[in-house]
Amino acid sequence: MATIMNLPEEVIYIILGYNDISIEDIINFRCVCKNFQHVVNYKFMEKKLLQRWPTAKKLYNKKNEQKNKGSSNFIKIGMNWTRQLRNSMPQKIQEYYKRDIAIDNSPHYTYMFQLDKDTSVSYPYDKYMDDIKMSFYIDEIKNLLPEFSRKTVYDLTEKYYYVQLFNCLRSYMWNIKFRKFIKQPHKVQLLERSATFMAQDLQPQKEVFYSSVTAILDGMALEALNSLREKHPDHSIFSTSEKNFSYWKKNNIDDNHWDEAEGTQIMNTLVEYIFGKLNFRPNKVENIDWNTQLKYKCIDNVLEHKYGQEIIIYIIYHSVARRLGLRCDIVIGYPGTNICLFWKPRYDTNSSKDVRCFRINFEKFPDCFIKYCFTKLEIIEAKKMKDILSAMIQYNENLWILDFFDSPIGYDYNWDVNLKDWSTILERIRPYCNFNISIEKFERLNARSEDIKFAVGMIVTHNYQSVDCPTGVIIGWHRYKHRKFVKISGEDRRSSNCFLAKICSDMKKQTHYIILTENNEMCYVGEDALTLTTPKWIENSEMGRYFNKFEGTHYVPNKALEKCYPHDAAVTAAVTARKTISENLYYKFKHKLV
Incomplete structure (x- = not known):
């Protein structure tokens, strides 16, 4: 059986040329040994970059079909904008940390990225370049997202905002194309x-x-x-x-x-x-x-x-x-x-x-x-x-x-009305509205006391009228006396991107928690229905909005959520550590008995 060292360079080019081989894979291949460095030359890297940005390349060729501009200029522009995207994203996230309320799920990323005039590349700016730039961003983020998944540890919040930006840009591009479509003669619409x-x-x-x-x-x-x-x-x-x-x-x-x-x-x-x-x-x-x-x-x-x-x-x-x-x-x-x-x-x-x-x-x-x-x-x-x-x-x-339908719908509720009744109301009108649970005025809530059993980042199950007891992670809580700062609101589903909320609690004088569950819901649960459970990864599309990473035993809040609950991270880490130690001792003791 031939080793890769004995393969002809032409065969290596074919293998490395597959679309699912990333540039990161190519770089790693070059770093294996000096013998492989000469195999991957500039022309080959140029080919991989053209594979990486197919949408942008197609649009670039279309816009410049009458001009004498080769692929080298396209790659120069693409590398510049890609660098700009990666360097700017952390800064944009920090800006949204400042203005974003962590437990409020209202849309916030629509204008996250402004397509400003770029003067660092030598080409005449025109009205078409924004479209090409968006295409570069779409292609680049599309390639970045699988790279996040391949990493053992990555920033959940960074990935979350990349996903939101990708969705926003794709939606914007399709709407541009649709506006062009409806300007065409009726017979082709x-x-x-x-x-x-x-x-x-x-x-x-x-x-x-x-x-x-x-x-x-x-x-x-x-x-x-x-x-x-x-x-x-x-x-x-x-x-x-x-x-x-x-x-x-x-x-x-x-x-x-x-x-x-x-x-x-x-x-x-x-x-x-x-x-x-x-x-x-x-x-x-x-x-x-x-x-x-x-x-x-x-x-x-x-x-x-x-x-x-x-x-x-x-x-x-x-x-x-x-x-x-x-x-x-x-x-x-x-x-x-x-x-x-x-x-x-x-x-x-x-x-x-x-x-x-x-x-x-x-x-x-x-x-x-x-x-x-x-x-x-x-x-x-x-x-x-x-x-x-x-x-x-x-x-x-x-x-x-x-x-x-011509005006936004809004529903606010009185917390002192039985939550069971509100749960029924929400289920009945859910098809017409998105409902959001938010906690306002965090400065009155963030002082913890010993009577609060759970904390942000803990992984729990709730058994409120449920057989399967879904697992989730806590993203917020409030005491009973602060219930007036809790708001459940509904918005017209055409324009809302709120995460669907579900009430899983009766009206009792106890602490209430907001959790993101593994079945991709947000639940509002009373403390008596929650149980600390075996840590696990929670598959929820909104997870990165609240947490930076999963530590194996709990989730670590990002800066926005930590600002709302500054004392919870230490409590969560201590409680989960004690639970892990107890479980390890139990299994060791059980093993000795056996």
């Missing part, structure tokens, strides 16, 4: 493209490719065409040119390309294929968590699972029908403001004869439609479709039309 923009915006860390969505829709159209051939082999569509199919795929069409009989045959075939053979079904669960909402309301997930929000299934049906030369609109029907699927034989007339309008039922094919009658309709186009999808991600079906 396709509904599936609008739905894909929404899926990309809502899943910033997932690569959602429009090409993948269109490929699936193309395949569905081809399968539907094969089904049509089996039942209606003489249909005119089989003599249609590829040019027409290509046009229907890329453009909205103004009218049906078939007479009433042939149009009806295509519609019936589509219904049987999509709702019968593929078994697409609308989601009928309303009060669901955020991750499940993404699964049901993003077009890439609905195409994969064949189950999701009704309006997404309409978009899929509409997109496949258009590829077959059939105009089939998604409309808002009045009265009732219901979203439904609308078709008529000819759109160049005002005749309502043979019009079909239906909504998807929860029954199986062929009983999967409810016929709908209306006195007025409004056709949903791409821009409005994105607005509706954005609203319906936050709300349940059709709530986007309500008047209160």
Whole structure:
């Protein structure tokens, strides 16, 4: 078996050239011995950097296609901006430590990074460079995040803010692209493209490719065409040119390309294929968590699972029908403001004869439609479709039309009302609002006394009306007498990024704690329901906002949280150390008895 020392350099180049081999891996490889240093030359490192910044490179080439600028200038710019990103991030985090209240989950990172004019690189500044700079940041952070995971010890807060910045930049980029999209002629503003923009915006860390969505829709159209051939082999569509199919795929069409009989045959075939053979079904669960909402309301997930929000299934049906030369609109029907699927034989007339309008039922094919009658309709186009999808991600079906949607929602509660009643209220209106628990005026709370059993950073379980007793870490507490400084508030879910809160306590005269749990929730728990438990890593998306690192026995608060509870870190370290010593002695004693 040949060792790596005996491999030809060409083979080593191929191995090191894989995309999953990082620059850090290359540097480590060069440091193994002097014989490997000459293998990795400047040109090879240049190739790895081009792999590292693919989005930025694509945009850079597009912006400079008329200019004579090579990859060396691109790498020089990229290295400068990457250095700026890494050097500036700790400073930005410190700035947000000063203004961020640790137990308040309101959004705070949207303008974390300003894309200022950079004069340290020799190129003429223009309006396009901000886009390229953001692309560099996106590519660089995307590569940084796995590097955090490979490290045995890393700063949780630093990673957290990198994730928030990455999500923010990706969302911003997709919205820029969407604004360009809706400025295009109406005929190319396709509904599936609008739905894909929404899926990309809502899943910033997932690569959602429009090409993948269109490929699936193309395949569905081809399968539907094969089904049509089996039942209606003489249909005119089989003599249609590829040019027409290509046009229907890329453009909205103004009218049906078939007479009433042939149009009806295509519609019936589509219904049987999509709702019968593929078994697409609308989601009928309303009060669901955020991750499940993404699964049901993003077009890439609905195409994969064949189950999701009704309006997404309409978009899929509409997109496949258009590829077959059939105009089939998604409309808002009045009265009732219901979203439904609308078709008529000819759109160049005002005749309502043979019009079909239906909504998807929860029954199986062929009983999967409810016929709908209306006195007025409004056709949903791409821009409005994105607005509706954005609203319906936050709300349940059709709530986007309500008047209160135009203004933020706020709910404050009286702590002296039984918390059980409030827990019920929150569960009922959770689909429409994000709820946040915050503790105000920390200067009145941070003086500890012996009656406070737990401290920030301790790992606990709570057994409040729960069988599985979720494990979590404490991020805040208050005495009963300070309950007036506790606030539970709700915000319009379209604009809020609050972490969902859950009340797990009765109203008792005891200390209350806020914990982040392993099932990615924030819980508000009374002291009598908490138990110190075996230390473990807590997988929660907000962990880095409060803690710098995991010590194996407890979490260490970052500066913002430590400022709120200055005495807790020492208490946590002492208590967990005593618990560890006791457990070790117990196991040693048990082993001796055995």
